[in-house]
Amino acid sequence: MRKAWLMAGACLALAGCNMAAGDTASETKSGDGTDAIELAEFPDRPYWGDTHLHTDVSIDAFGFGVRLGPEDALKFARGDEVTATTGTKAQLARPLDFLVISDHSDGMGATRRLYDSPRMLVRDPTLRRWRDMMHESPEQSQRAVAELITAAANGDLPAALRDQARQAKATHDLWNKHLAVLDRYNEPGKFTAFAGFEWTLMPDGNNLHRVVMFRDGSAKTSQVVPFPGIDMKVEQLWDYMEAYEKDTGGQVLAIPHNSNLSNGIMFELVGPDGGPMTAEYARRRAAREPIVEATQIKGDSETHPFLSPNDEFASFGVAGWELGNLPLTHKSTDDMRAGSYVRSALLRGLTLEAQLGVNPYAFGLIGSTDSHTALATADEDNFFGKHTGTEPGPERAMESQNLGTRVGRFGWHYLAGGYAAAWARGNTRAEIWDAFKRRETYATTGPRMVLRLFAGFDFTAGDWGGDWVRAGYSRGVPMGGELTDSGKAPVFLISALKDPDGANLDRVQVVKGWVDASGKAQERVYDVAWSDMNGKRARAGGKIPPVGDTVNRSEATYENTIGAAELRATWTDPDYRRGQRAFYYVRVLEIPTPRWPLFDAKRFGVALSREVIENSVAQERAYSSPVWLRPARENRVGDAPPIMEGT
Amino acid sequence: MIRSLLREPLVHFLLAGAAIYLGLTWFGDPVDPASRTIVLADEDRAGIALGFERTTGRPPTDAEMAGLVDRWVREEVLYREALRLGLDQGDPVVRRRMATKMDELASAAAETATVDDATLEAWLKDNPQRFAEEGTVSFDQRYFASESAARSAMGQANPAGSPISLPARAEDMQLREIREVFGQQFTEGLARLEPASDWQGPVASGFGWHIIRLTSREAGELPPLAQIRERVEADWRNATIAERREQAYQLLREAYRVETE
Numbered sequence: 001m002r003k004a005w006l007m008a009g010a011c012l013a014l015a016g017c018n019m020a021a022g023d024t025a026s027e028t029k030s031g032d033g034t035d036a037i038e039l040a041e042f043p044d045r046p047y048w049g050d051t052h053l054h055t056d057v058s059i060d061a062f063g064f065g066v067r068l069g070p071e072d073a074l075k076f077a078r079g080d081e082v083t084a085t086t087g088t089k090a091q092l093a094r095p096l097d098f099l100v101i102s103d104h105s106d107g108m109g110a111t112r113r114l115y116d117s118p119r120m121l122v123r124d125p126t127l128r129r130w131r132d133m134m135h136e137s138p139e140q141s142q143r144a145v146a147e148l149i150t151a152a153a154n155g156d157l158p159a160a161l162r163d164q165a166r167q168a169k170a171t172h173d174l175w176n177k178h179l180a181v182l183d184r185y186n187e188p189g190k191f192t193a194f195a196g197f198e199w200t201l202m203p204d205g206n207n208l209h210r211v212v213m214f215r216d217g218s219a220k221t222s223q224v225v226p227f228p229g230i231d232m233k234v235e236q237l238w239d240y241m242e243a244y245e246k247d248t249g250g251q252v253l254a255i256p257h258n259s260n261l262s263n264g265i266m267f268e269l270v271g272p273d274g275g276p277m278t279a280e281y282a283r284r285r286a287a288r289e290p291i292v293e294a295t296q297i298k299g300d301s302e303t304h305p306f307l308s309p310n311d312e313f314a315s316f317g318v319a320g321w322e323l324g325n326l327p328l329t330h331k332s333t334d335d336m337r338a339g340s341y342v343r344s345a346l347l348r349g350l351t352l353e354a355q356l357g358v359n360p361y362a363f364g365l366i367g368s369t370d371s372h373t374a375l376a377t378a379d380e381d382n383f384f385g386k387h388t389g390t391e392p393g394p395e396r397a398m399e400s401q402n403l404g405t406r407v408g409r410f411g412w413h414y415l416a417g418g419y420a421a422a423w424a425r426g427n428t429r430a431e432i433w434d435a436f437k438r439r440e441t442y443a444t445t446g447p448r449m450v451l452r453l454f455a456g457f458d459f460t461a462g463d464w465g466g467d468w469v470r471a472g473y474s475r476g477v478p479m480g481g482e483l484t485d486s487g488k489a490p491v492f493l494i495s496a497l498k499d500p501d502g503a504n505l506d507r508v509q510v511v512k513g514w515v516d517a518s519g520k521a522q523e524r525v526y527d528v529a530w531s532d533m534n535g536k537r538a539r540a541g542g543k544i545p546p547v548g549d550t551v552n553r554s555e556a557t558y559e560n561t562i563g564a565a566e567l568r569a570t571w572t573d574p575d576y577r578r579g580q581r582a583f584y585y586v587r588v589l590e591i592p593t594p595r596w597p598l599f600d601a602k603r604f605g606v607a608l609s610r611e612v613i614e615n616s617v618a619q620e621r622a623y624s625s626p627v628w629l630r631p632a633r634e635n636r637v638g639d640a641p642p643i644m645e646g647t
Numbered sequence: 648m649i650r651s652l653l654r655e656p657l658v659h660f661l662l663a664g665a666a667i668y669l670g671l672t673w674f675g676d677p678v679d680p681a682s683r684t685i686v687l688a689d690e691d692r693a694g695i696a697l698g699f700e701r702t703t704g705r706p707p708t709d710a711e712m713a714g715l716v717d718r719w720v721r722e723e724v725l726y727r728e729a730l731r732l733g734l735d736q737g738d739p740v741v742r743r744r745m746a747t748k749m750d751e752l753a754s755a756a757a758e759t760a761t762v763d764d765a766t767l768e769a770w771l772k773d774n775p776q777r778f779a780e781e782g783t784v785s786f787d788q789r790y791f792a793s794e795s796a797a798r799s800a801m802g803q804a805n806p807a808g809s810p811i812s813l814p815a816r817a818e819d820m821q822l823r824e825i826r827e828v829f830g831q832q833f834t835e836g837l838a839r840l841e842p843a844s845d846w847q848g849p850v851a852s853g854f855g856w857h858i859i860r861l862t863s864r865e866a867g868e869l870p871p872l873a874q875i876r877e878r879v880e881a882d883w884r885n886a887t888i889a890e891r892r893e894q895a896y897q898l899l900r901e902a903y904r905v906e907t908e
Contacts, residue, residue: 045828071885094827168698180758184881448827450812464810497812500830500853565792565854566811 030217033428036188043423049098052368063145065388068374105226153205179218197226257293264336267345282360320413364439364625367418394604397597439480489576504563531564753895797849
């Protein structure tokens, strides 16, 4: 036995020597891809990706049972077939163009290490119990993680998991190994692998999570380790990001997400300490967080029926998630909604800009999955679940979800997930990251419709006859851009092309938000193009007749006999007022299609409950990043009327 | 051959094992598995301090450093005592962890080794399908909402088609890109056409119907190594890591006989 130990010791020592040599990476090999490929003149197509994916390195994902690591995640995203943790083969119908693996920085690899620790050495009784539960069975393992999330939410994680220095060495080794893998899978022009992590701040269980996304390769990213979130403040994350940029010459941004689970604190009107928001805070937030993830598996954060009572499509992905924060330690109330949803945040941004001279919430939009299975799936017919406990199986749609709770949320509340589309000139780290930085991105709930938006002052319907993309870039700004008020109403060129392998389009809408003369925030949804708009669906009494429904519930199929292949609009804001501060974003709706529970029912031959069936058809959608219209003369601080909310 | 064998970590491992075995046999009594002297080298201290700095963005204070060292020593003492007590025995986790380390050991050299062009040339030659550029197609297409409209436009010299935000002309477009832009159905329809100067079709797509003038189709070429060296190297490394693990396992596996009772 003792001999065996010495053998093992020799083995570890040798392994140690060999691994140490791999720490360095050259800038050319591990860079951002600049000059690596030929670039298009303009961003010529959307590149598709997921910026929010967890693997067995994440403390909760591992506990939930996933045994696929970053390498499997990268292979899967680029289109390879892999075997999911539960044993089924998994493959994307269409590969993704880029991926950010965003494992939690807190306790990065800690559950794996806890699981791997000899029992006697785990001295903390709570940790030891979790360790035992993880070994006992997959169900117990999931329960352990639910307890862990609740403990994190309540601020009583065992000291060992909060101890930064202790975690740092382990994190450093893991991170450097991970960065080397990312560099090996990053192929400029074909597939982009970004370094990133999830920063998991969760005061009182209310979600303030961010995904941190680096532009650079390992030569720069290896100079830091992922920054812990628990017990931190968001300004400290920004400090970390600023230090990274200063020390390495690299670039990094952060993407807030699941504002729908924040109980109103993701997009506050006040500063983080409860006092008035400072211009400095607003400036830093705008600079560090140019993008927000608006839709993912844990619900959609565009808007809520309470905030947008006149928006008949406002309830997508709201059910279940609106009840409270993730662990349901605090329920949500209507007065919290405005701080929890993206549209109201964009409105608050206008109001705060009038007050502070800078808009903290001038962000673009993306979708992602937040899958904890290492599998970036977002298609309804290929949904691999939120975590390993909800990988495909006959009962998952109707099961209660014990994600820190026992009431209120069920399998069918999960959306199949969203994707991020980035308008870029090529597929490299630099090009796609820069598209995020300038907000030339849009969110979809999974389908890959192609959405173009240009805003200017002199576009006409005649532009469609020529090279309108060139016209768009030369005489206007794309999504994510800003216009300065010139005394004329802004004109928009909007084109929505259906997913070539997906459903037809119902309609294209412009969502406008503005601050009126009395300082009150207002919103309005304009239907600007829809299928058969001059025929059977002509506007009647201000309303557009519904597109119809071709979904066969028992077969999980639909027909493209309704809807349109492409919808275009040349739209001039009819309610423009000089000096108005406004934003405009586009929402595209597909015709109704089956949601994942219907595909499950068909595949496994199970009968769904009436409640699930009633919620199993939806209109998938896309949200563009907004274009902002800013007054020609910026108000000075103190110029604006006091803050009032329209909602 | 000998040279590469000497670089092989598995060989190091076997040699080290043999040396230890010989040592133990030579000196008779087995030595204590863990000595009672804990040496905290300068590198260890530097490592501990660096870990702290990487997380917090500043070096530890003296008091913090003292605390970190105490914790490190505590862990080391408990670790050695655990070994002395044989706590590693019968623990499925230790078993699994050690197995993982063996895998990592087997592939460690492949993760960092520098690789020469000859190896990569050979790799490129043996796996052309992984590196050959996809075939490209050049074509004009016109879009129609209905099959009959598409059919009646076929005879025209310059058919106009209906407006749609798809490229009317595709110049040397890769198959993967065609699939992404035009969809699966269109790509399959396009594959059935042969280059010709006339309009062909109609071909169905997720959008409707298309008539196509297919001007050229080029098979994908294998680029020279210099052009795609990084990709080839990454692929070689990924595959070599997997292969080393499997080889090391098979080598060890051969020495065992598994009996099922």
